Amino acid sequence: MLDSKIPSGSIEKKWTERKFENKLVNPANRRKHTIIVVGTGLAGASAAASLAEQGYKVKVFTYHESPRRAHSIAAQGGINAAKNYQNDGDSVQRLFYDTIKGGDYRAREANVYRLAEVSVNIIDQCVAQGVPFAREYGGTLTNRSFGGTQVSRTFYAKGQTGQQLLLGAYSGLMRQVAEKTVELFSRHEMLDLIIRDGKARGIVTRNLVNGDITSHTGDAVLLATGGYGNVFFLSTNAKASNTTAAWRAYKRGAYMANPCFTQIHPTCIPVSGEHQSKLTLMSESLRNDGRVWVPQKTGDNRNALEIPEEERDYFLERMYPAFGNLVPRDVASRAAKRMCDEGRGVGSSKLAVYLDFAESINRMGEAKVREKYGNLFQMYEKITDENPYKVPMRIFPAVHYVMGGLWVDYDLMSNIPGLFVLGEANFSDHGANRLGASALMQGLADGYFIAPYSVGNYIGLQKLAAIKSDDDSVKATTQAVKDRLEGFKKIKGNQSAETLHRKLGKIMWDHCGMARNEKGLKEAISQIKTLKEEFWNTLWVPQNDHCLSSEIEKAGRVADFIELGELMCLDALERKESCGGHFREEMQTPEGETLRDDANFSHVAAWEFMGDKPKLHKEALTFEFAHIAQRNYK
């Protein structure tokens, strides 16, 4: 059993206790410690800026051209915090409880409580930085609702909340760059992790502009490298989002936890053709004012406006009267899939349902709807050439987020000492399903308020010997990266990494997507093994790797995605229960809802790399504070 190092004591006091127990590092000594941060999304930028403010020497890496381009920029809807500004009964305890329940009781209680606790500080911090959150006329902050909750606790900046939060964190980071406490390496991709004496001591990177492979060493390594939803090829993630940093750490011994826990978001723009390169999210906030429906009759080919009210089935409102259109994402996605499986899907592909704003436009007027959602409506129109103020949007579920990620303890440290994992890259807080507006909260909680404490404690406890650039561990890891690149060049096939990636995506979506079963998962594992061979026999990359080359970048990422895909299927196969986004068809209630098996699966599955046969470690999940129950949104 894995030890998550949760402090003892009552849940309200655990974090305060831990902060007090932590070792402190004398401010004058902090300058002597180099911290490596990989990633400049919300988690990475906030951690790097905060650690630099504390006085550490920070080196920050991103494959992006600028830290501001990290994928967090694309988050639309909002960020949760238990401020209870709306006086609607919200509290730290309620946010904690909603998150645990939303995650279908597969998250670690102590972490989630802490997340809810620090959520209030995040809003203060962001406002101080100048994040232009939406306001009431009286000047106070305003809120909206998100799925899986019955209170209004989501803060937002139009439909660009992620952008504004990231620009806030980025501005804090650039201030430290100007102060020379942070050294910024943009267009640098981490390709391996350096371990010495069992501890994480550095990384090996490729300079994406000129191809140089170099090593960087320090006292701790923080991975804030985002999620791996692109293993499905089509997802709402940015094109370059990938698993390489996490996967390389896994291959060096870090455990990968609950890799099969994937979030399929109910409201995305449906696929339009073979050429499709990514999917676009329509923020969950739209479900506040939009109503989801399909025709009552199967095979109804009339266009939406011709279908009279009484022949429409507002299926979420019908099936879940208490939460209606605001049920959690996994529940809404499965319901939409069921409608399409019944032959009631809409649009030319029949793989879509309507999200209709007619009623809200009637109620509050088009101008108000435009103020709340204008940029989303515009985005929809650009892609589909349809005007959502006039005709209902067509939406369908798509891969959006991964709850799985590298295993971390309460201090966000992986099983490799000195390797910390933050943001979407870790597995910690969302269990088997994440509630909307909680990823931004978690990324910033990790970066601003948790890592600065736990990294300091780690540094305070260590007596690390200096590590030189000619150390054996550094040389060997650097050489391994070079050999792998040469390996890609030697294949000299005729397929682009992208073509192979699309094939992987199809296998994953068909067998490890919204519904999974034993036969399909076994089939997927065997198909992925074949695809892996195909990759290593038919890949083409340019021979010149001393310049900007997306083909070389993609080759490494797709090779890692293929291996990860196999582990995800294995994890899904082993978890013989349904919970949150993990729906095993064999395990469901008579109404088609998820059926957990708490007796056998109330654990985190953490996988250790062992060549062909990964080894499963378990961390038991116990619930002392939240009352464990079957989820019910009816």
Place this chain on the structure above:
Amino acid sequence: MKLKLKIWRQEGPSSPGKFVDYDMDHVSPDMSFLEMLDVLNVGLVKKGETPVEFDHDCREGICGSCALMINGNAHGPETGTATCQLHMRRFKDGDSVIIEPWRAKAFPVIKDLATDRTAFDRIMAAGGFISTNTGNAPEANSILIGHDTAESAMDSAACIGCGACVAACKNSSAMLFVSAKVSHLAQLPQGHPERAKRVRGMVTQMDNEGFGNCSNTGACEAACPKEIKLENITRLNREMVRAVFKD
């Protein structure tokens, strides 16, 4: 539909570049412009030719990575649209399409259509922030900001840092970008203590990076995918005057 592409190819920062012609057959009107380039690249790989490099990531108009000059227009023919949001339905069968990188001294070409826009990061480091350390923020609602002020600050803050304003300007001025950040922070009370220092720092850095002067042609506003308004430049100028009087 069929298209004739003329694409700028350049091997590296110091190599000379040239236009190369490519014929595209089966372009679907539902494709995005970048998906059309993806199809071109997959085809080039099949033939063992080096694909065309271009920056992109989110493909939904928010990260500011994509940056193509299309038939002489920054981000193409449509207003309020980033390159990645442009769809092929805006083109006709048989069209010729010229595709170039941003052209500006401060944005050197890295390869083909990808340029180096880190000058923007350095401008941000020169003052585009509020100096507040993690942990010492006051309670959020203790700072009251009127609804309209917040909305207006948000409109300025919507800039994605793509650089189209620079590419569209005959002087390669970065005024619209810089003014968007200056006016975002100048409109908010939190931004006031550092407003003079901020505007001076950012404008000085902008000049040092080799961006040109603003001669008020408005080409930047027309090209901006986020419809950042010229009034931001007016605000920046006011901030500059204020900063001078403060000295």
